[in-house]
Amino acid sequence: MKSGPIILIEDDVDDKEIxxxxxxxxxxxxxxxxFNNCIEAYNFLLHTSQRPLLIISDVNLxxxxxxxxxxxxxxxxxxxxxxxxxxFYSTSVSQHAVNIAYQEMTVQGFFQKEQNFESIKIKIxxxxxxxxxxxHPNS
Numbered sequence: 001m002k003s004g005p006i007i008l009i010e011d012d013v014d015d016k017e018i019x020x021x022x023x024x025x026x027x028x029x030x031x032x033x034x035f036n037n038c039i040e041a042y043n044f045l046l047h048t049s050q051r052p053l054l055i056i057s058d059v060n061l062x063x064x065x066x067x068x069x070x071x072x073x074x075x076x077x078x079x080x081x082x083x084x085x086x087x088f089y090s091t092s093v094s095q096h097a098v099n100i101a102y103q104e105m106t107v108q109g110f111f112q113k114e115q116n117f118e119s120i121k122i123k124i125x126x127x128x129x130x131x132x133x134x135x136h137p138n139s
Contacts, residue, residue, distance in 0.1 A: 002053050002132055005031040007064065007084075009041045009057040015113070019056075022121045028128060037061060038069035052084050054131050058136060059090040059097055062115055066090070070105050080106075083137035087127065089113060 006023070010016050016034050023032060030053055033130065035041035038061055045052075057066040064072075066088055073079045073086070087109035088101060101107040114120045 003030070004053040005033045005042065006057040008032055008034045008038075009038060009054045009055065009061065010034065011036045011058065011061050011067070015058075015136050017073070018117065018120060019124065021106050024119060026125055026128070032087070038064040038066065038072075042056045042069060044109060045073065045082070045084070046076070051082070054087045054128075054129075055084055055091050059085065060092060067100055067105075070101070070107060074105050076100075078107065085131055092094060 006028075008016060008019060010019070011120040013036075016036075020032060023030075027065050031064045033044070033052075035044065038057075041057075042053075045055075057069065061069075070086055070088075073084075085108045086106070088097075088107060089111045090097075093110065093112040098110050111123060111127070112122055
């Protein structure tokens, strides 16, 4: 796996703990940095010198939602130049949200959360394998 932390923006502690367990079972050594809101995640991204491997964000978050956060990242020249891959991983996936994400933003994926552990593990493995092999500005 490429170095750099995986940023998780998720307000549901249970979903965060499931993802931690999935990463452990997949032997992913990347640090998982968790934020339960967009404001703290945005401030971290602005000021960190680390090069995150990937941002995984829920859409439905308290206060600012994931779509608003991604729009804010895209509009900031410093963050945009960091070219951090950004995907949505959400329980509810409306076609309207998917359209906004792909037509108005630079989103690299939109995934619906699975209901069982093995399905979650397969999906996360596929996502991480893709970014491990993908060439992008942070490669």
